[in-house]
Amino acid sequence: MQHARVAVVGGGPAGLMAAGALAERGCTVTVYDAMPSVGRKFLLAGRGGLNLTHSEPLADFLGRYGDRRDPLAPLVEAFPPQALREWAHRLGVETFVGSSGRVFPNEMKAAPLLRAWLARLRAAGVRFAVRHRWLGWADEATQGGPAEDSPAPDAANAGERQPRPQRLRFATPDGEQHVEADALVLALGGGSWAKLGSDGAWVAPLRAAGVEVADLRPANCGFDVAGPAGTGWSTHFLERFRGQPLKSVAARCTDPAGRVHARAGECLISATGIEGGLVYALSAPLRDTLLAHGEAILELDLAPGRSLERLAAELARPRGSRSFASHLHSQAGIKGVKAGLLRECLTKAELDDPARLAAAIKALPLRLVATRPLDEAISSAGGVRFEALDAHLMLHACPGVFVAGEMLDWEAPTGGYLLTACFATGLAAGTAAAQWLSQRP
Numbered sequence: 169m170q171h172a173r174v175a176v177v178g179g180g181p182a183g184l185m186a187a188g189a190l191a192e193r194g195c196t197v198t199v200y201d202a203m204p205s206v207g208r209k210f211l212l213a214g215r216g217g218l219n220l221t222h223s224e225p226l227a228d229f230l231g232r233y234g235d236r237r238d239p240l241a242p243l244v245e246a247f248p249p250q251a252l253r254e255w256a257h258r259l260g261v262e263t264f265v266g267s268s269g270r271v272f273p274n275e276m277k278a279a280p281l282l283r284a285w286l287a288r289l290r291a292a293g294v295r296f297a298v299r300h301r302w303l304g305w306a307d308e309a310t311q312g313g314p315a316e317d318s319p320a321p322d323a324a325n326a327g328e329r330q331p332r333p334q335r336l337r338f339a340t341p342d343g344e345q346h347v348e349a350d351a352l353v354l355a356l357g358g359g360s361w362a363k364l365g366s367d368g369a370w371v372a373p374l375r376a377a378g379v380e381v382a383d384l385r386p387a388n389c390g391f392d393v394a395g396p397a398g399t400g401w402s403t404h405f406l407e408r409f410r411g412q413p414l415k416s417v418a419a420r421c422t423d424p425a426g427r428v429h430a431r432a433g434e435c436l437i438s439a440t441g442i443e444g445g446l447v448y449a450l451s452a453p454l455r456d457t458l459l460a461h462g463e464a465i466l467e468l469d470l471a472p473g474r475s476l477e478r479l480a481a482e483l484a485r486p487r488g489s490r491s492f493a494s495h496l497h498s499q500a501g502i503k504g505v506k507a508g509l510l511r512e513c514l515t516k517a518e519l520d521d522p523a524r525l526a527a528a529i530k531a532l533p534l535r536l537v538a539t540r541p542l543d544e545a546i547s548s549a550g551g552v553r554f555e556a557l558d559a560h561l562m563l564h565a566c567p568g569v570f571v572a573g574e575m576l577d578w579e580a581p582t583g584g585y586l587l588t589a590c591f592a593t594g595l596a597a598g599t600a601a602a603q604w605l606s607q608r609p
Contacts (some may be wrong), residue, residue: 172196172351172602172605173195173349173350174190174605175351178354178573179205179206179296179365180206181207182572182574182590184199185572185591188288188289188598189598190353190602193602194602196293197295198347200302201365202300203298205298206296208365209357210278213278214279217277218281219271219582220263221588222271226244226248230244232585233579233585240578242559243592243596247595249584253271256281259281259288261281302337303337303344305334333349334351335347351570351605352569353570355575356573358550358575359542360546366574368384378565382552385548386539386549387579388448389448389542389545390540391441391454391536392538392539393536399440405508409505414437414442416473417469417470418433418468419446419447419467422453422465423456433445434446438540441534442536452549458536464535470506470532471501471530480523482500483496492519510525513532513533546582547579547586551576551578552577553577560603561593562604570600570604571597572590572598573589573594
């Protein structure tokens with residue numbers, strides 16, 4: 169295996185982790201990336217403070233992966249949050265736990281970590297080929313599939329077939345180039361932030377190779393609301409409250425299976441609807457409900473510290489000469505964007521009825537009619553299905569091809585869970601590729 173050539177396509181966290189694992193095991197590794205430099209989305213993630221991982225108990229941490237907990241659990245357990253912090257420490261980057269339990273580098277930046285990481289990879293012999301956009305395989309036989317006269321394999325014996333070398337196609341500034349490798353790790357990201365390289369263009373060549381890929385969908389995304397005159401807020405509301413945060417609120421929604429999801433936090437008013445951390449935390453059930461029913465209802469509790477009964481009693485007190493806004497503020501603590509949202513969503517009759525107004529403050533229904541576009545989302549759901557992979561992240565249909573990171577069909581909320589799984593799956597894919605190469609005759 170000393171001279172085994174491995175191509176890693178994608179220079180984000182998953183690809184770089186795979187490259188490091190391969191180089192440590194004696195492989196000749198080249199990382200290919202379509203952009204002029206690697207790690208661009210990683211750097212963007214660190215612009216406001218790089219949230220590397222989370223400090224909560226591992227059982228709770230793994231629960232953040234929802235329906236994909238089972239396939240991801242052994243991979244994250246092999247490289248858990250504490251191991252990630254220790255890895256950063258070995259690169260000279262110290263971390264700390266914030267008040268919310270999130271883990272950040274002391275400098276709150278991604279650039280120092282990336283620089284140290286790349287220096288270590290280069291010292292280990294990893295080479296980088298930027299402005300190389302992967303186009304797929306040069307011919308069917310080199311996709312890891314069977315020769316034309318061979319019977320179709322099944323998943324049980326796919327890992328035992330002897331693949332031919334991977335003959336890869338890349339678009340470069342100097343025209344199309346073909347590269348041959350003994351194994352391939354694909355870590356091309358999901359479908360969000362195409363300008364940073366994650367454009368989902370890899371879906372077509374993988375599907376052509378017989379790989380089952382779930383459609384890419386927005387995750388950790390904003391939503392458009394149904395407004396008074398169609399989609400979006402009224403002009404008056406936007407002029408006053410666009411970009412303003414809704415603080416100290418709670419939200420709940422029901423998914424297509426009838427399960428209720430609830431969170432507390434804050435969000436903000438966008439040009440067409442609502443976005444921000446609280447909404448991102450509920451984006452998966454909201455998106456799935458939209459897909460199933462054409463719309464989703466997000467209920468906002470604008471006064472989570474007060475009961476419905478208390479609000480109704482306080483709002484029923486005589487207003488006297490005070491304005492509605494003054495009465496709402498003094499009796500319910502509602503003002504500013506919260507008051508504007510009530511005026512936007514309720515009729516005059518509802519605003520004038522203390523019981524109905526109190527009910528709306530505790531459960532204001534926002535009708536969501538669309539997710540924001542995939543390219544605007546923080547991350548994406550969908551991707552290569554785990555059923556298309558063996559336990560070591562190798563494609564059943566393509567022996568010698570391993571997949572890692574956001575290309576896989578999983579999603580998670582923000583808070584360090586996304587990056588942790590990218591690191592863990594990258595390490596797993598690189599380690600498995602090296603082991604697979606060492607076991608070949």
